[in-house]
Amino acid sequence: MRFIKHVWPLFVALALIYVFHNSWGVLPPLGKVFSPFQGFLQNSERVADRSDAAVILDGMHDDVTVRYDDNAVPHIFAKNDEDLYFAQGYVIARDRLWQMEFYTLVAAGRLTEVVGQGALEYDRFNRRLGMARSAMAIAQNLKTDSVANRMLTAYAAGVNAYIKQLAYKDLPIAYKLLNYKPEPWSPYKSILMLMNMRNTLNGGSNDYRLTNVLTKYGAEVIADLFPSYPALESPVVPTGTDWGFQPVAAPPVPDQVAALPDSNRLAFQVPSPRPDVGSNNWAVGGSRTVTGLPLLANDPHLQLTLPSIWYQMQLSSPTVNVYGVALPGTPAIIIGFNKDVAWGVTNVGSDVMDFYRIRFRNDSFDEYWHDGQWKPTTMHLETFKLKGGGALLDTLYYTHHGPIIYQEAKSTNYMRGIPAGYAMRWITNETDGADVLTFYYLNRAKDYSDYRKALTYFTAPAQHFIFSSNGGDIAITANGKLPLKWKGQGKYLLDGTLAEHDWQGWIPKDQNPTVRNPPRDFVSSANQFPADTTYPYYLDWKFAHSGRAIRINERLQAMVAATADSLRDLQNDNFNVDARRVLPRLLLSLAMDDSIKRSAEFDVLERWNYMNNADAVGATIFESWLDNLLAGIWADEFPRDERMLYPSLDRTFELINQQPDAKWFDNVNTSDTVETIDDILCESFKLTVAELRERWGDLSADDWAWSRVKNTRIGYLVPNFTAFGRTGIVNGGGSSIVNATSGTHGPSWRMVVQLDTAWPVAYGLYPGGQSGNPGSDYYDNMIDRWANGELDTLLFMKDVDEQSPRLRHHMVLKPKN
Amino acid sequence: MLYLLIVLIGGVLSYFAPWWIIAPVCFILCWWLARKPAHAFWVSAFAAVTLWLGYAVYLQVVTGSGLADNVAAIFTGSMPVLTDMPGIVIVMLVATLVIAPVAGFSGLAGVQMKRLIHPPR
Structure with a gap:
C-alpha cells in the first residue's frame, strides 16, 4: 500500500509525458508542438532573425556568398558550378524544404x-501512373551524363547539408503539425518534382468520354460536334508560315480507330485535362518597341497554392549569371533571363496520354495478346506504408505500352470470366532525354542558336518555349517529344491487340512547330493549337479554348512603341472574347421574353462592356450563365454522369451563332415538346438568375461583384490547414481571359523582360512569398500586389559586390576545411 | 526558492533539451527542496506554466507573428465556440493543460519517491 501511495505520481507523470509526446489520430504530439521552446511558436520569424551570417558546410569547394534583397530573394554568387547548385539546394531548402518533399511524396504515391x-486511393492512382518508377529510371540514366549528374548531385548535397543541421525546433511547421521528419534528398527526388509537373500539365484525358460519345452517336456526330480544328482559332505559329522541312511519313489511318466498349459505357477514373491549367507567353520584336529591342512576357497558370510553386532567385558563377524562378526541388532557373536572352514556357497540351484495351490470356494477368502473339506482362508489387504503422500491397502490371492503370471488374466478350484492363501509354513515363539540361543551357544561352540547342534535351511535358535575345531575335517552339501518330490516333480508347494502334515513332524534333522572327514581329502562345491544318503531323483534335489567344494576338497586332508596362497591362487584360462572340446573339433570344427583358439582370448584361473586371456584375451573370447554358444545350444528349463529353465552347458558340435551328437545342428528355434555342437560352438564364439571387441576394453592385462571386483563393498544400491559406482575393479575370485568374487557378508567376545591349530590366512577382513558413513576413507578401496587377522591379546584380539600397543582408557558405 | 530554481534551470535546459525536460527538473528539485506533496505539485505546475506561457508571450510580442492565430484556427476549426477567442489565448490554454499536469505530477513524484526511500521520521 505504502509503495503504491508513493509511486503512483511517478507513473502518472510518465504516462502524461508519453501521451503528450506522441501523436493520437489527427492530433499531433501536443507536448512537442505546444512547447514554446520546441514547437510551432519557434516558427514565428523575426525580420531581425534574417541577419548576416556565415555557415560552415561539408561538401563545398569554395566560399559562396548569398545576398538577400528586400523581397527575400537570394542572389547566389559562387566560384564554380558545383558550389552554385549546392548553394541553390541549400538556399531553397532553407525556405521551402517541407513543400518540395511533400511534392515528391505526392508524385511517388x-x-x-x-x-x-x-x-x-490518391496514392494508389499515382503509383499506377508509374511516375516513381520512371523517375527512378531517369535518375539512373542521368548518372551517365556528367553535366546533369554533377548539377543534380551538388543540388541534393546542398539540400542534405541543410537537413543535417536541423533540430526539431527548426523544422518547418508542417512537419511538426503532421508529426514526421524530412528524409535525405537525392537526384531521384529532383526528377520526381519534374514528374509532378508532367502530370499536372499532361495528366488528363478525354479519350474514354469521347469513346462513350462515339459508341452512342457514331462517327458522323463526332465529325459534326467534335471536329479536329476549331471554327475560330489563332494558332501559335502564324498561318502562312513556311514549315521549311520535308515531313517524314506518318503511319496510315487503320480501318479500326477505336476500341469500343463491349456493352455498357465505361466508368473510367482518369481526370479530364485541367481547363484552368494553361499559360500565356509572348515576345514583341524591336519594330514594335520603344527601345528597338525585344520585350518578352510569360505567366504560367497553375493551381494557386501556398507555399507558392515558384521561388525567385539569381544564380551566378563564372559560367552563368541568370535570374528567374526555380521549382523548389530542382536545380537551375526554369523561367527567366540573363544579360542576353529571356525565355518562358506555356504548356503545349497535345495528346500524349493514350489508353489501350488489353486482352489478357487469363486472370493471372501474366500474358496479353498483341500483334498476333501472347506477350508477357511485368509484375511489380507496390507497398503503401501507413502513418502509425501497417502496410498495404497493390499489384501493378506493365505491358509494352505502359502500366495497366484500370482493371474492369466485369467479364468481357473476349473471354468469359477474364477482366479486361487498360494500359496507358504516357509521355510522362518516357525515360530518355534530360529536361534539366534544357534549363542548364538556357540559363547560359547567348543567342538563338544556343536556345535551339538547349531545347534538344527536353522530353516532357512539351512546352512552348518562347525566346528573345538582345541580338533582336524572337522565337517560339513547341518543344518536347511528340509521338508520330496517324490522324486521329488516340482520340478514342485504342485496341491493345493491334500493332497499328501502338505509338510508332516520334515527330523529328527539328520538325516540331516553331517560328522565328515572323513578319508580324511578335510571337505568342496561350495553349491554343500550335499550328493550323497545314502542319503535316497530327498533334491532337482539341487544344485549349482560343479565347485568350485571340485577345493576345489582337492586342499585340495593334501594339506600337511598346514598353514593359504595355506587356504588364496585357497580362492584366480582362476582356472577354467569348462574350463579344456570343452575347449579342444570346441577348436577342432573351429579349423575346418580356419578363427577362424587364429584369435588372438583363439590363446589366446588355450594358456590360465585356470586361471581367473585379467589380463587373455583367461578368458574374455571363460566367454563371455559361455553365447553365452548356448544361441546357448538352446535358440531355451528353450527360456528364454517364461520362460523356460536351462539345467544345467553340463548337457551341458556332452552333448558337450559325445553326440556331440545330436539333441539338431540343431537350430530348421532354418527348412532348420541341425546344428551340430561345427556350433553352431563356430557361437557363432564368435558372442562373434564380441561383445567383439565392446565393447572393437581390442584384447589387457589391454582392454580385465578379471578384466576390469568383472568390479567388490560395489554399495551403494541406487542404485541412485552411488558416494557412488566403481567400477572398479581390481581382478580375477568368479562365478564358488573358488575366486567367479563376477561383482556384491563375498566373503563378508573371514576368516581363526588357532586353538591352547593356543590361536588361525585368519585372515580376508571384501570388505568395519567398518563404514557405506561414510564420514569416515573406510568406504571402506579394499577394496583394499580384491581385492589383502590379509587378516588382527585379534586382538583377552584375556581380557580388554591386551595391544597392535594396540589399538587406548576406550569408556566406564556407567549406568545412 | 523552489519556484525560482525550476524556472531558471528548467528554462535553460528547455532551450536545448526536449520539451519534457521540465519533468526531471521538477522531480529532482522537489526531491531536494519540496516540503509537502501539495507544495511540490503546485509549485512545479505554476513554475512550468510560468516558463511556458512567459516564453510564448515573449515570442508572440517580439515576432508580432500571426502564427498562433492560424495554428489555433487549425485546431479549433470544427469548434465554432472557440473561433472567436484570440489564437494566443487558445495556444496558452493548451500549453497550460499540457505542461501543468506533467510538471505537477513530476514534482509530486519527486517528493513521494524521496519519502519512499527516506521515510520521514
Whole structure:
C-alpha cells in the first residue's frame, strides 16, 4: 500500500509525458508542438532573425556568398558550378524544404505515410501512373551524363547539408503539425518534382468520354460536334508560315480507330485535362518597341497554392549569371533571363496520354495478346506504408505500352470470366532525354542558336518555349517529344491487340512547330493549337479554348512603341472574347421574353462592356450563365454522369451563332415538346438568375461583384490547414481571359523582360512569398500586389559586390576545411 | 526558492533539451527542496506554466507573428465556440493543460519517491 501511495505520481507523470509526446489520430504530439521552446511558436520569424551570417558546410569547394534583397530573394554568387547548385539546394531548402518533399511524396504515391489511410486511393492512382518508377529510371540514366549528374548531385548535397543541421525546433511547421521528419534528398527526388509537373500539365484525358460519345452517336456526330480544328482559332505559329522541312511519313489511318466498349459505357477514373491549367507567353520584336529591342512576357497558370510553386532567385558563377524562378526541388532557373536572352514556357497540351484495351490470356494477368502473339506482362508489387504503422500491397502490371492503370471488374466478350484492363501509354513515363539540361543551357544561352540547342534535351511535358535575345531575335517552339501518330490516333480508347494502334515513332524534333522572327514581329502562345491544318503531323483534335489567344494576338497586332508596362497591362487584360462572340446573339433570344427583358439582370448584361473586371456584375451573370447554358444545350444528349463529353465552347458558340435551328437545342428528355434555342437560352438564364439571387441576394453592385462571386483563393498544400491559406482575393479575370485568374487557378508567376545591349530590366512577382513558413513576413507578401496587377522591379546584380539600397543582408557558405 | 530554481534551470535546459525536460527538473528539485506533496505539485505546475506561457508571450510580442492565430484556427476549426477567442489565448490554454499536469505530477513524484526511500521520521 505504502509503495503504491508513493509511486503512483511517478507513473502518472510518465504516462502524461508519453501521451503528450506522441501523436493520437489527427492530433499531433501536443507536448512537442505546444512547447514554446520546441514547437510551432519557434516558427514565428523575426525580420531581425534574417541577419548576416556565415555557415560552415561539408561538401563545398569554395566560399559562396548569398545576398538577400528586400523581397527575400537570394542572389547566389559562387566560384564554380558545383558550389552554385549546392548553394541553390541549400538556399531553397532553407525556405521551402517541407513543400518540395511533400511534392515528391505526392508524385511517388507516398502520402499515406504522412497523412494516413485517407490518401490511399490518391496514392494508389499515382503509383499506377508509374511516375516513381520512371523517375527512378531517369535518375539512373542521368548518372551517365556528367553535366546533369554533377548539377543534380551538388543540388541534393546542398539540400542534405541543410537537413543535417536541423533540430526539431527548426523544422518547418508542417512537419511538426503532421508529426514526421524530412528524409535525405537525392537526384531521384529532383526528377520526381519534374514528374509532378508532367502530370499536372499532361495528366488528363478525354479519350474514354469521347469513346462513350462515339459508341452512342457514331462517327458522323463526332465529325459534326467534335471536329479536329476549331471554327475560330489563332494558332501559335502564324498561318502562312513556311514549315521549311520535308515531313517524314506518318503511319496510315487503320480501318479500326477505336476500341469500343463491349456493352455498357465505361466508368473510367482518369481526370479530364485541367481547363484552368494553361499559360500565356509572348515576345514583341524591336519594330514594335520603344527601345528597338525585344520585350518578352510569360505567366504560367497553375493551381494557386501556398507555399507558392515558384521561388525567385539569381544564380551566378563564372559560367552563368541568370535570374528567374526555380521549382523548389530542382536545380537551375526554369523561367527567366540573363544579360542576353529571356525565355518562358506555356504548356503545349497535345495528346500524349493514350489508353489501350488489353486482352489478357487469363486472370493471372501474366500474358496479353498483341500483334498476333501472347506477350508477357511485368509484375511489380507496390507497398503503401501507413502513418502509425501497417502496410498495404497493390499489384501493378506493365505491358509494352505502359502500366495497366484500370482493371474492369466485369467479364468481357473476349473471354468469359477474364477482366479486361487498360494500359496507358504516357509521355510522362518516357525515360530518355534530360529536361534539366534544357534549363542548364538556357540559363547560359547567348543567342538563338544556343536556345535551339538547349531545347534538344527536353522530353516532357512539351512546352512552348518562347525566346528573345538582345541580338533582336524572337522565337517560339513547341518543344518536347511528340509521338508520330496517324490522324486521329488516340482520340478514342485504342485496341491493345493491334500493332497499328501502338505509338510508332516520334515527330523529328527539328520538325516540331516553331517560328522565328515572323513578319508580324511578335510571337505568342496561350495553349491554343500550335499550328493550323497545314502542319503535316497530327498533334491532337482539341487544344485549349482560343479565347485568350485571340485577345493576345489582337492586342499585340495593334501594339506600337511598346514598353514593359504595355506587356504588364496585357497580362492584366480582362476582356472577354467569348462574350463579344456570343452575347449579342444570346441577348436577342432573351429579349423575346418580356419578363427577362424587364429584369435588372438583363439590363446589366446588355450594358456590360465585356470586361471581367473585379467589380463587373455583367461578368458574374455571363460566367454563371455559361455553365447553365452548356448544361441546357448538352446535358440531355451528353450527360456528364454517364461520362460523356460536351462539345467544345467553340463548337457551341458556332452552333448558337450559325445553326440556331440545330436539333441539338431540343431537350430530348421532354418527348412532348420541341425546344428551340430561345427556350433553352431563356430557361437557363432564368435558372442562373434564380441561383445567383439565392446565393447572393437581390442584384447589387457589391454582392454580385465578379471578384466576390469568383472568390479567388490560395489554399495551403494541406487542404485541412485552411488558416494557412488566403481567400477572398479581390481581382478580375477568368479562365478564358488573358488575366486567367479563376477561383482556384491563375498566373503563378508573371514576368516581363526588357532586353538591352547593356543590361536588361525585368519585372515580376508571384501570388505568395519567398518563404514557405506561414510564420514569416515573406510568406504571402506579394499577394496583394499580384491581385492589383502590379509587378516588382527585379534586382538583377552584375556581380557580388554591386551595391544597392535594396540589399538587406548576406550569408556566406564556407567549406568545412 | 523552489519556484525560482525550476524556472531558471528548467528554462535553460528547455532551450536545448526536449520539451519534457521540465519533468526531471521538477522531480529532482522537489526531491531536494519540496516540503509537502501539495507544495511540490503546485509549485512545479505554476513554475512550468510560468516558463511556458512567459516564453510564448515573449515570442508572440517580439515576432508580432500571426502564427498562433492560424495554428489555433487549425485546431479549433470544427469548434465554432472557440473561433472567436484570440489564437494566443487558445495556444496558452493548451500549453497550460499540457505542461501543468506533467510538471505537477513530476514534482509530486519527486517528493513521494524521496519519502519512499527516506521515510520521514
